[in-house]
Amino acid sequence: MAIQNRKIILRSRPEGEAGLDNFELLTEPLPPAGPEQVLIRHHYLSLDPYMRRRMDLKKNYAPPHPVGEVMLGGTVGEVLESRHPDFPPGTFVVGRGGWQEYSIVPAADASQDLRKVDADKVPLSYHLGALGMPGLTAWVGLEKICQPRSGETLVVSAASGAVGSAVIALAKSMQVRVVGIAGGPEKCNYAVTALGCDTCVDYKQYSDTASLTEALRAQCPAGVDSLFENVGGYVMDSVMSQMNAFGRIAVCGMISGYDGEPAPMRDPSAILWSRLRVEGFIVGENKALWDVGFAKLRELVVAGRLRPRESISTGIESAPEAFLGMLRGKNLGKQLVKLA
Amino acid sequence: MAIQNRKIILRSRPEGEAGLDNFELLTEPLPPAGPEQVLIRHHYLSLDPYMRRRMDLKKNYAPPHPVGEVMLGGTVGEVLESRHPDFPPGTFVVGRGGWQEYSIVPAADASQDLRKVDADKVPLSYHLGALGMPGLTAWVGLEKICQPRSGETLVVSAASGAVGSAVIALAKSMQVRVVGIAGGPEKCNYAVTALGCDTCVDYKQYSDTASLTEALRAQCPAGVDSLFENVGGYVMDSVMSQMNAFGRIAVCGMISGYDGEPAPMRDPSAILWSRLRVEGFIVGENKALWDVGFAKLRELVVAGRLRPRESISTGIESAPEAFLGMLRGKNLGKQLVKLA
Numbered sequence: 001m002a003i004q005n006r007k008i009i010l011r012s013r014p015e016g017e018a019g020l021d022n023f024e025l026l027t028e029p030l031p032p033a034g035p036e037q038v039l040i041r042h043h044y045l046s047l048d049p050y051m052r053r054r055m056d057l058k059k060n061y062a063p064p065h066p067v068g069e070v071m072l073g074g075t076v077g078e079v080l081e082s083r084h085p086d087f088p089p090g091t092f093v094v095g096r097g098g099w100q101e102y103s104i105v106p107a108a109d110a111s112q113d114l115r116k117v118d119a120d121k122v123p124l125s126y127h128l129g130a131l132g133m134p135g136l137t138a139w140v141g142l143e144k145i146c147q148p149r150s151g152e153t154l155v156v157s158a159a160s161g162a163v164g165s166a167v168i169a170l171a172k173s174m175q176v177r178v179v180g181i182a183g184g185p186e187k188c189n190y191a192v193t194a195l196g197c198d199t200c201v202d203y204k205q206y207s208d209t210a211s212l213t214e215a216l217r218a219q220c221p222a223g224v225d226s227l228f229e230n231v232g233g234y235v236m237d238s239v240m241s242q243m244n245a246f247g248r249i250a251v252c253g254m255i256s257g258y259d260g261e262p263a264p265m266r267d268p269s270a271i272l273w274s275r276l277r278v279e280g281f282i283v284g285e286n287k288a289l290w291d292v293g294f295a296k297l298r299e300l301v302v303a304g305r306l307r308p309r310e311s312i313s314t315g316i317e318s319a320p321e322a323f324l325g326m327l328r329g330k331n332l333g334k335q336l337v338k339l340a
Numbered sequence: 341m342a343i344q345n346r347k348i349i350l351r352s353r354p355e356g357e358a359g360l361d362n363f364e365l366l367t368e369p370l371p372p373a374g375p376e377q378v379l380i381r382h383h384y385l386s387l388d389p390y391m392r393r394r395m396d397l398k399k400n401y402a403p404p405h406p407v408g409e410v411m412l413g414g415t416v417g418e419v420l421e422s423r424h425p426d427f428p429p430g431t432f433v434v435g436r437g438g439w440q441e442y443s444i445v446p447a448a449d450a451s452q453d454l455r456k457v458d459a460d461k462v463p464l465s466y467h468l469g470a471l472g473m474p475g476l477t478a479w480v481g482l483e484k485i486c487q488p489r490s491g492e493t494l495v496v497s498a499a500s501g502a503v504g505s506a507v508i509a510l511a512k513s514m515q516v517r518v519v520g521i522a523g524g525p526e527k528c529n530y531a532v533t534a535l536g537c538d539t540c541v542d543y544k545q546y547s548d549t550a551s552l553t554e555a556l557r558a559q560c561p562a563g564v565d566s567l568f569e570n571v572g573g574y575v576m577d578s579v580m581s582q583m584n585a586f587g588r589i590a591v592c593g594m595i596s597g598y599d600g601e602p603a604p605m606r607d608p609s610a611i612l613w614s615r616l617r618v619e620g621f622i623v624g625e626n627k628a629l630w631d632v633g634f635a636k637l638r639e640l641v642v643a644g645r646l647r648p649r650e651s652i653s654t655g656i657e658s659a660p661e662a663f664l665g666m667l668r669g670k671n672l673g674k675q676l677v678k679l680a
Contacts, residue, residue, distance in 0.1 A: 053613075058613075059581070059610070059613050059614070060613050061585070061612075061613055061614070061615065232608060232609065236608075241399070245401070251608075251611045251612045252612070253612065254608065254609040254612060257607070257609055262606060262607035262608075262609055263608075263609075264604040264605060264606050264607070264608070265604060265605040265608040266602060266604050267597070267602035267604070268572060268576075268591075268594065268602075268603075268604070268605040268608070269572065269594040269597055269602055269603075270399070271591045271618060271619070271620040272401075272591045272592075272593065272594060272620035272622075273393075273398075273399050273400050273401055273620070274399070274401070274620065275401065275619075275620045275621055275622065275625070276618075276619070276620055277617065277618075277619045278611060278616075278617075278618040278619070279611070279615075279616070279617045279618070280611040280612035280613070280614065280615045280616055281615055282612075282615065285615070
């Protein structure tokens with residue numbers, strides 16, 4: 001009897017804020033794996049901010065996600081059936097399985113990025129967070145753009161998120177003073193006590209750019225040398241005005257503008273006055289940095305210096321609500337959906 | 341009998357737009373040159389957009405200009421009296437003489453940047469424009485940041501200005517397709533016919549970002565690979581949305597926001613979607629590039645491929661009005677004041 005696969009498709013594109021009605025849950029029987037293919041049972045699905053932008057027709061680094069197709073997303077799971085010798089049944093793999101319980105993929109196709117992972121040394125879910133794409137994203141942004149030097153001050157926004165938490169742990173291992181920005185006392189407390197962030201500013205306590213700027217200034221008496229930006233909008237504005245000469249800004253995400261109108265930059269002339277370098281990047285275009293990054297991240301996790309927090313919802317049917325909550329900052333740390 | 345020197349001081353800081361009442365003309369007798377000093381009679385004073393920002397207390401790459409002191413500015417002139425053997429009377433020099441008819445400066449002080457120039461091979465005034473700071477600024481921004489490759493498309497705003505005109509000539513010598521943006525048919529015509537710009541868009545024909553964006557898109561069918569930005573605001577916005585992946589933006593000036601409120605950037609997330617590098621720079625911090633830049637610029641001027649246009653007012657008393665006019669785009673090419 002065929003396995004019944006439950007999956008969530010993009011039903012329609014959002015107009016403004018995304019909502020539950022943009023998604024639809026379907027059930028369909030799975031075919032057997034074809035030649036060179038493997039059938040994977042997903043244990044966890046990764047939910048990430050970038051997915052929101054892919055729901056729109058707006059310019060992106062990848063084509064818009066097609067309406068009617070299963071939502072895209074990283075997954076970690078176990079090979080159930082295999083027609084490829086490198087991935088025997090029982091192998092645990094990270095891949096791009098999407099918002100569904102199972103996937104059947106051509107194992108040798110490089111575009112699938114199928115990668116074997118260990119299932120015993122660290123929790124399986126870590127391969128979607130601290131030891132996966134978000135952790136590597138932190139590494140690439142730091143190594144390629146922020147390039148923080150010992151004694152400098154680095155600011156990271158969305159500091160308690162999957163990327164932000166890895167930024168903190170990595171930057172602290174480089175003897176950098178790290179100032180986080182996060183929403184609410186629980187997130188700030190996690191950034192400081194579990195990750196070693198020197199201090200973390202709760203942006204929800206400040207209603208405008210001016211007051212948030214003042215709060216940050218008090219924590220950055222020597223100015224800011226580099227910024228790892230995940231948020232954009234007025235959070236970014238509050239940092240830009242206090243960047244030191246020749247500061248670097250890694251633009252990793254701008255979640256504040258994903259779910260509606262773009263969030264403007266209030267005064268881009270700071271780029272000139274402080275001779276800043278502001279650079280966007282995506283992790284998939286920097287694979288040359290991955291091996292060293294994976295090794296550094298694993299070292300920090302094993303040493304207890306990068307202690308990932310996870311927000312986990314259960315069942316594929318919970319994915320849309322968990323995703324929308326994440327866009328509004330309801331999660332703490334890596335947002336996952338447990339599927340098996 | 342002592343020489344009477346007429347000079348213009350910063351009388352007060354502007355609140356919002358600068359006006360004539362922020363300046364004051366004074367006359368005072370000059371002392372004789374002291375040890376190691378030279379007395380220079382200025383032939384031309386350079387007026388440049390950066391001076392506007394220095395009138396404010398806002399953040400800058402240099403301290404605010406002090407109220408009550410002679411306005412800062414580049415000058416070219418002739419040594420009248422000398423107490424330094426390297427600069428005998430009759431020597432023509434470029435320096436930082438400020439808004440006045442004469443200056444007395446310590447000749448050997450590196451901070452004065454006193455530099456001998458020839459007075460016969462090219463018009464003296466060129467040493468403040470195409471063969472001076474604006475021309476070098478164009479070279480540094482192209483070499484260090486835009487790094488245009490043969491066949492690529494480069495956009496330059498304020499294309500007919502002192503910097504923009506040098507950007508066009510230099511970029512055309514690199515086999516780059518150059519699309520200018522300027523205000524009015526005369527400026528656009530100059531950019532195309534005298535400088536070889538492939539095409540020039542008159543932004544004054546378009547009332548908003550969307551229509552200017554469409555006009556530019558028609559001229560940049562293969563997108564934009566690099567942008568040399570002198571203006572900021574909606575002119576910059578209209579280019580950013582059509583930058584190609586891995587595009588480079590040299591932030592040289594943002595004149596649209598100098599004379600009042602900052603001009604925001606409408607959608608900075610383009611930096612992420614197109615993985616842009618956006619970098620601010622000033623010419624004085626890139627002296628290692630000067631020698632090659634001077635040589636290239638001179639070659640282009642001699643070959644008739646960089647034909648500078650100048651807007652010249654006469655007499656030191658005309659400087660404030662000429663300066664305010666330049667901020668509103670009334671000049672064509674390099675704005676100068678003729679003093680002798």
